[in-house]
Amino acid sequence: MQFKLSETGMLSSTSKAFVERDQNLINILGETHPYWHPEKAIQLKADFSQDKRTVLADTLTSCYNAIAKQEFVHPKVLENIESLRNSNTYTVTTGQQLHLFIGPAFVIYKILSVVHHCDKFAKQFPDKKFVPVYWMASEDHDFDEIKSSTLFKKTFVWQTESGGACGRLKTDSVNDVIEAIKSEINLDERQLKLMDEMAQIYNTSHNLSEATRRIINKFFGEYGVIVMDGDLPVFKAQFKTVIKNDLFNNSNQEAFHEVSNQLEETGLSTQLHGRLINLFYLNGNTRKRIVKENEHYLVKDGQENWTEEELSLEVENHPERFSPNAMLRPLYQETILPNIAYIGGNAEITYWIQLHKTMSINGLTPPSLILRPSVWITPSKITQWLEKRGISPLKVLITRNKADLLNLIQTESTGIEQETSDFIKLRERIQSIVAQNISKELKGLVEAGKQYEKSLKGIEKSLIEFQIEKNSKEMDKLEEIRDTYLNINNIQERKMDSLELLIKFETVVFSINSAVCLDNSNGWIINL
Numbered sequence: 076m077q078f079k080l081s082e083t084g085m086l087s088s089t090s091k092a093f094v095e096r097d098q099n100l101i102n103i104l105g106e107t108h109p110y111w112h113p114e115k116a117i118q119l120k121a122d123f124s125q126d127k128r129t130v131l132a133d134t135l136t137s138c139y140n141a142i143a144k145q146e147f148v149h150p151k152v153l154e155n156i157e158s159l160r161n162s163n164t165y166t167v168t169t170g171q172q173l174h175l176f177i178g179p180a181f182v183i184y185k186i187l188s189v190v191h192h193c194d195k196f197a198k199q200f201p202d203k204k205f206v207p208v209y210w211m212a213s214e215d216h217d218f219d220e221i222k223s224s225t226l227f228k229k230t231f232v233w234q235t236e237s238g239g240a241c242g243r244l245k246t247d248s249v250n251d252v253i254e255a256i257k258s259e260i261n262l263d264e265r266q267l268k269l270m271d272e273m274a275q276i277y278n279t280s281h282n283l284s285e286a287t288r289r290i291i292n293k294f295f296g297e298y299g300v301i302v303m304d305g306d307l308p309v310f311k312a313q314f315k316t317v318i319k320n321d322l323f324n325n326s327n328q329e330a331f332h333e334v335s336n337q338l339e340e341t342g343l344s345t346q347l348h349g350r351l352i353n354l355f356y357l358n359g360n361t362r363k364r365i366v367k368e369n370e371h372y373l374v375k376d377g378q379e380n381w382t383e384e385e386l387s388l389e390v391e392n393h394p395e396r397f398s399p400n401a402m403l404r405p406l407y408q409e410t411i412l413p414n415i416a417y418i419g420g421n422a423e424i425t426y427w428i429q430l431h432k433t434m435s436i437n438g439l440t441p442p443s444l445i446l447r448p449s450v451w452i453t454p455s456k457i458t459q460w461l462e463k464r465g466i467s468p469l470k471v472l473i474t475r476n477k478a479d480l481l482n483l484i485q486t487e488s489t490g491i492e493q494e495t496s497d498f499i500k501l502r503e504r505i506q507s508i509v510a511q512n513i514s515k516e517l518k519g520l521v522e523a524g525k526q527y528e529k530s531l532k533g534i535e536k537s538l539i540e541f542q543i544e545k546n547s548k549e550m551d552k553l554e555e556i557r558d559t560y561l562n563i564n565n566i567q568e569r570k571m572d573s574l575e576l577l578i579k580f581e582t583v584v585f586s587i588n589s590a591v592c593l594d595n596s597n598g599w600i601i602n603l
Contacts, residue, residue, distance in 0.1 A: 076600040078469050080449060083598060085563060087344040089425045094446055099341040103334065104431055110444045113196065116415040117203065119440035120165060123413040127313060131411060132159045134309050135301060142289055145279060151299035152292065155206040159413070163203045167193050168303075168408065169418040169447065170210030172217075173241050173283050175224045175233055175252065176273065177290060177573035181420070184568060185447050186291070188418050190298040192445060196416070205415075206301060209291055210408060213242025213284040213306045214398040216355075216362040224252065226575045231255050238360040240398065242284035242306050249277040249286075266578050273574075294577075303412070305404075306357075308395035310411045315394045317406055317437050321353050322365070322372070322390070323383060328353075330432040331402065338429065346425040347402050349433075355398040362398055405430055409439045418445045448597050451567050452580070453560045455602040461556070464549075468600045471553065472561040480553050499528060561600070 081091050092100040096111065109116040135156045139148050158164045169185040171178055186209055193205040215221075218237035223230050235248045253274045257267065272293070280286035288302040305311075321327050331349035338345055355362045356374045364375040373380045381389060390397060399407045405427055408414060419427060424446050434441045453468065461468055466483050474480050502524040560567060580603060 076468055078598050080598050083473050086421050087425050089338055089343040089428055090421045092343055093424055103337045109441045113416055113443040116443045120413050120415055128160050130309055132156055142292060149296035152296050155299045155301055158204050164206060165415040166206050166208045166412045167416040168208040168210055168414050170212055172212040172215045173287050174221045179569050180571040180573050180576045181568040183573050184450050185418060186295055186300060188447050192416060207299060208301050208303055210303045211284055211287055213304050214240040216240055224572050226572055227260055229259055239362045240306055240357060244283045246277040246280050246283055246286045250274050305407055311394040314407050314410050315390055318390050318397050320437060325351055326436050327433050330436050331429060334432050335429050344425060345429055346422050349402050353400045353403045357396050357398045406437055406439055414442045416443045416445055418447050420447050449568060451561055451600045452603055453600055457556055458602050468561060471557050472563055484549055
């Protein structure tokens with residue numbers, strides 16, 4: 076079952092405006108902005124530096140040659156890397172912070188969607204080649220966000236020393252997590268083999284970035300997916316101009332705030348708040364924010380301290396020590412990739428839109444933006460139970476409370492919501508007439524109206540409770556379905572770990588790419 080995500084109420088106002096091409100957002104971005112037009116993004120990326128292409132292909136070749144010494148690398152990956160040298164090859168990218176195993180289930184859907192859109196663009200622009208890229212946000216340092224994995228309602232925590240970029244973390248201790256999973260969850264032979272393969276990767280990788288690249292290669296190599304790690308000196312060297320602009324001018328913050336203010340003035344949402352300086356300093360096992368105080372630059376809660384001249388020299392000599400925050404990361408990506416499309420989630424779409432002017436003042440051309448798909452996997456027997464009662468799975472998904480669920484079971488409302496609403500409108504009209512003519516009577520009228528309204532709402536609540544009790548058996552079943560599979564307040568693809576998805580459905584999960592069209596802005600309810 077396919078539906079528009081904008082129908083669910085789960086999108087921010089800006090993401091919703093983007094997929095619906097709302098006029099307020101068109102007025103801010105312009106009708107022909109590349110965010111909406113991949114052909115425009117391709118045109119703007121046509122002169123992407125050949126030197127950068129060479130560095131990109133050479134670096135990726137080196138990374139994957141190292142993997143090939145330990146395990147199979149699909150020829151399609153190597154072919155895609157080599158094609159990046161050619162001026163008619165472009166990337167389609169998605170990304171995510173590093174997690175244990177892969178991360179939430181939606182990461183799998185993100186990557187499959189990138190693969191799908193490469194195929195789609197290849198048909199749309201047959202004289203060009205499109206390569207799927209997964210960008211690891213390997214420099215994020217919030218270990219608490221990624222240290223645990225919840226499988227089958229049991230949480231497993233990775234105990235290791237943390238600090239600095241998470242991609243640099245040693246992974247030998249992940250084996251303890253894997254052994255705990257094997258001992259606490261009943262796994263069959265296939266599933267145990269999967270866990271052993273994961274253990275082998277973590278035990279023989281130098282750090283979390285390498286392990287993640289190898290895991291993505293294992294599951295997505297046949298699709299030609301290339302994994303990018305921004306925490307490499309050769310790429311940071313290409314980013315020096317943007318780094319210096321952010322450190323020594325406040326134009327990035329001004330441009331970011333200008334667009335953010337425009338969005339808010341039209342009632343649209345924002346996701347990020349840009350800083351005066353949007354960079355961290357990476358030093359050994361620490362990643363700390365750079366701030367400016369008076370005429371000096373220093374590291375928040377750290378020892379480093381520079382004048383502007385000293386800091387400029389540090390950027391020149393050691394660009395690898397400077398790490399972009401979430402606001403600058405898209406600019407870094409667009410600096411080193413010939414990228415013509417980015418597939419992101421709800422929050423990502425919003426802050427990429429906030430960045431549209433910041434891209435421009437740094438001499439970067441934006442890609443087209445694509446809202447990633449969302450997937451809900453539901454057993455066929457559940458869907459059949461709903462269909463037998465004439466209940467749409469989408470209607471279950473968008474319910475917020477028991478009263479909404481009750482309305483799905485009952486063909487006719489037995490409540491008095493409409494009558495209460497009519498009374499409130501009548502009371503307000505009478506109060507207005509009285510206030511304009513004989514205000515001395517108004518106080519008693521208002522009090523009486525309040526009491527009657529309170530009584531009506533009490534009756535309304537009691538009627539709903541009676542109907543819920545009357546239909547308790549079906550209500551319990553419907554509530555169980557909603558909470559387990561179709562819960563908009565606790566979205567399946569966010570609460571389910573990719574590893575649980577693979578343990579349950581490894582043999583079918585990758586057929587999602589061919590079974591449904593993982594196109595932009597859509598939700599899918601898939602029966603298994």
